[in-house]
Amino acid sequence: MPSQIVNALVLILLAAGLAIPVGYFVAHWAGWAIFCAGLGLQMLFNFRNFARLDRWSRRPVVDANLEGAGAWDGIFGRLYRHEKELRTLISERDDQIERLFAALQALTDGVVALDLNQHIVYCNTTAEEQLGLVLATDSGQPVVNIVRQPEFVAYLNSGDFERPLILRSERGTERVLSIHVVSYAGNRRLMQIKDVTQSDRLDQMRRDFVANVSHELRTPLTVLAGFLETLQEIDLERDEQHRYLDLMAEQSKRMESIVQDLLTLSSIESAPPPSNDLVDMSTLMDKLRRDAEALSAGRHTIIAESDGLCDLRGSEPELVSAFGNLVANAVRYTPAGGTVRIEWKVTPQGAEYAVEDTGIGIEAKHIPRLTERFYRVDRGRSRDAGGTGLGLAIVKHSLNRHQAQLDIRSTPGVGSRFAAKFPTGRIVRL
Amino acid sequence: MNDTQHLSSQFDDELARLRTHVLQMGGLVETQVSAAIDAYSTGEVASIKTIVETDRKVNELEKAIDDDCAHIIAKRQPTASDLRLILGISKIVTDLERAGDEAKKIAKGVRRIYENGHLPGQYGVGVRHLAEAALTMVRRALDAFARLDTPQAADVIRADTDVDAEFKSIIRQLITHMMEDPRTITTSIEIISIARAIERIGDHAKNVSEQVVFIVEGRDIRHTKEKAQ
Numbered sequence: 001m002p003s004q005i006v007n008a009l010v011l012i013l014l015a016a017g018l019a020i021p022v023g024y025f026v027a028h029w030a031g032w033a034i035f036c037a038g039l040g041l042q043m044l045f046n047f048r049n050f051a052r053l054d055r056w057s058r059r060p061v062v063d064a065n066l067e068g069a070g071a072w073d074g075i076f077g078r079l080y081r082h083e084k085e086l087r088t089l090i091s092e093r094d095d096q097i098e099r100l101f102a103a104l105q106a107l108t109d110g111v112v113a114l115d116l117n118q119h120i121v122y123c124n125t126t127a128e129e130q131l132g133l134v135l136a137t138d139s140g141q142p143v144v145n146i147v148r149q150p151e152f153v154a155y156l157n158s159g160d161f162e163r164p165l166i167l168r169s170e171r172g173t174e175r176v177l178s179i180h181v182v183s184y185a186g187n188r189r190l191m192q193i194k195d196v197t198q199s200d201r202l203d204q205m206r207r208d209f210v211a212n213v214s215h216e217l218r219t220p221l222t223v224l225a226g227f228l229e230t231l232q233e234i235d236l237e238r239d240e241q242h243r244y245l246d247l248m249a250e251q252s253k254r255m256e257s258i259v260q261d262l263l264t265l266s267s268i269e270s271a272p273p274p275s276n277d278l279v280d281m282s283t284l285m286d287k288l289r290r291d292a293e294a295l296s297a298g299r300h301t302i303i304a305e306s307d308g309l310c311d312l313r314g315s316e317p318e319l320v321s322a323f324g325n326l327v328a329n330a331v332r333y334t335p336a337g338g339t340v341r342i343e344w345k346v347t348p349q350g351a352e353y354a355v356e357d358t359g360i361g362i363e364a365k366h367i368p369r370l371t372e373r374f375y376r377v378d379r380g381r382s383r384d385a386g387g388t389g390l391g392l393a394i395v396k397h398s399l400n401r402h403q404a405q406l407d408i409r410s411t412p413g414v415g416s417r418f419a420a421k422f423p424t425g426r427i428v429r430l
Numbered sequence: 431m432n433d434t435q436h437l438s439s440q441f442d443d444e445l446a447r448l449r450t451h452v453l454q455m456g457g458l459v460e461t462q463v464s465a466a467i468d469a470y471s472t473g474e475v476a477s478i479k480t481i482v483e484t485d486r487k488v489n490e491l492e493k494a495i496d497d498d499c500a501h502i503i504a505k506r507q508p509t510a511s512d513l514r515l516i517l518g519i520s521k522i523v524t525d526l527e528r529a530g531d532e533a534k535k536i537a538k539g540v541r542r543i544y545e546n547g548h549l550p551g552q553y554g555v556g557v558r559h560l561a562e563a564a565l566t567m568v569r570r571a572l573d574a575f576a577r578l579d580t581p582q583a584a585d586v587i588r589a590d591t592d593v594d595a596e597f598k599s600i601i602r603q604l605i606t607h608m609m610e611d612p613r614t615i616t617t618s619i620e621i622i623s624i625a626r627a628i629e630r631i632g633d634h635a636k637n638v639s640e641q642v643v644f645i646v647e648g649r650d651i652r653h654t655k656e657k658a659q
Contacts, residue, residue: 132573137577137579138576141576142446144450144453144454145450145453146574146575146576147571148453148454148456148457148460149457150454150457150458150484153454155455170460170464170569171569230566408439
């Protein structure tokens with residue numbers, strides 16, 4: 001700073017030094033004119049720099065051309081550096097914020113940040129999808145304007161967030177969401193949304209299972225108890241007694257087979273991986289055909305086809321029971337005169353065991369649930385046919401243990417095709 | 431939402447609160463309608479009772495919102511877009527309340543069908559589809575109101591034609607069915623009144639959307655061929 005004052009003084013003195021002799025020797029006004037011109041020049045010089053600074057300050061850019069002359073250079077330089085540092089800082093912060101948002105986006109749970117008035121500040125795409133929000137238009141909007149379900153509104157207004165709210169989302173596909181609210185930055189609220197559709201369905205299955213087991217066992221038990229009571233209290237003829245005892249035996253056998261199937265299922269579930277024995281498929285196919293013929297007693301046409309190209313590796317008893325079960329189902333649900341076709345063939349993905357029938361078929365809505373325990377398409381009919389309701393559940397489990405997929409296709413009134421698809425790792429080429 | 435700034439932000443708060451109340455009422459109506467559809471498919475009489483109870487809440491909210499509208503007009507003397515918002519809201523709540531009433535009618539019809547030991551049977555699918563279309567209309571109309579989104583409102587208005595067409599085809603089917611087998615007449619008439627109620631819900635959703643266009647653009651597109659852009 002002092003050097004600049006000295007600079008200015010030197011220039012003034014220079015002007016004066018030139019003006020005084022001229023004023024003394026030539027004319028007063030000429031001296032003054034020269035002095036004023038000197039000062040004016042200096043002012044013009046300052047004004048030019050001032051104008052540049054003024055222009056720049058209106059639209060500050062980091063521009064290396066921003067240079068002042070003389071005393072102004074320092075000011076311009078410092079401004080330039082300051083501006084540049086600021087810009088770097090801002091862009092660093094921007095990057096940081098962007099990365100944080102990217103992290104929020106990457107979460108598989110939905111996140112919605114609310115402000116003090118429960119207006120939406122931010123939400124990630126998962127939350128947009130789960131709740132039907134659109135961040136671009138909905139930020140700044142009260143969240144309850146979009147998520148209007150009364151139970152959600154009541155939960156948010158209650159202020160009691162100890163337990164998460166289980167909400168059935170009604171937009172598009174039906175989903176079950178678990179919404180957890182936590183406080184952040186004072187009294188602001190952050191909503192975490194988990195999709196619990198899957199576990200909700202599992203819960204439902206578990207509840208159904210317990211209810212079904214009890215029901216399935218109680219029915220024969222009621223019959224048994226009823227007959228026992230009759231036998232105890234009434235003296236019956238020998239014939240009648242025999243008839244009752246036969247019926248009781250039938251029911252107890254039924255209970256036994258349910259318990260047996262349940263035990264099989266639980267032993268499959270908890271068993272170690274299946275053994276890797278070589279299963280001779282041509283013998284097995286032969287056996288399956290003979291079993292089917294015995295069960296059908298000549299009412300159906302049974303065809304067994306094998307391309308004879310490969311055998312299978314796995315636990316023989318499990319596979320025999322699974323394959324046999326599919327065949328037995330096909331025979332049971334195909335009216336007399338129908339055809340049951342058993343196939344074993346190599347496919348591009350591995351190998352496939354399939355049982356195709358011309359039976360009553362299954363409606364599409366039942367197919368995804370067929371392998372659930374005790375799931376019945378038609379309660380009366382399947383029990384008459386002697387099923388326990390566990391057969392396909394066991395088949396599916398056994399096949400899964402052999403990395404095989406159970407593929408079910410069916411057209412009501414035309415027939416069904418149950419195929420077990422084994423991966424290449426399970427087959428042995430002959 | 432409003433570009434124009436008010437001198438008193440308290441007024442803004444009042445308007446925002448009013449909108450939220452309308453949407454809360456809409457939420458109740460949405461649940462009513464969806465519960466009515468579920469009752470139709472499952473025949474659960476328990477949910478019918480909650481629908482009737484929710485209706486009471488809807489009615490109370492309608493009265494409260496109307497009161498608020500009157501208050502705001504008296505106290506703030508709103509003009510331009512604020513006035514349109516309040517006029518629109520007072521019409522929207524009427525439509526919402528009526529949609530709720532229709533849901534109640536559905537619930538009662540369902541109860542009669544199941545109490546007589548009949549099942550909606552083969553019309554289950556068609557009516558359910560119609561009901562889902564109407565419910566989507568209500569939901570999207572309310573979304574359009576929340577976001578003041580006129581293109582969406584225009585979509586809802588267009589969707590009403592589809593719902594009307596679907597309603598007519600259900601009626602035709604039912605008439606054929608009744609002529610073939612007069613024993614089904616009682617159930618069929620119940621189903622017709624249910625389908626009618628669903629179609630009315632669609633109409634109310636359309637009216638709400640028309641009000642949204644009015645609020646945003648100041649154009650009254652009711653009873654005109656002019657479509658919202």
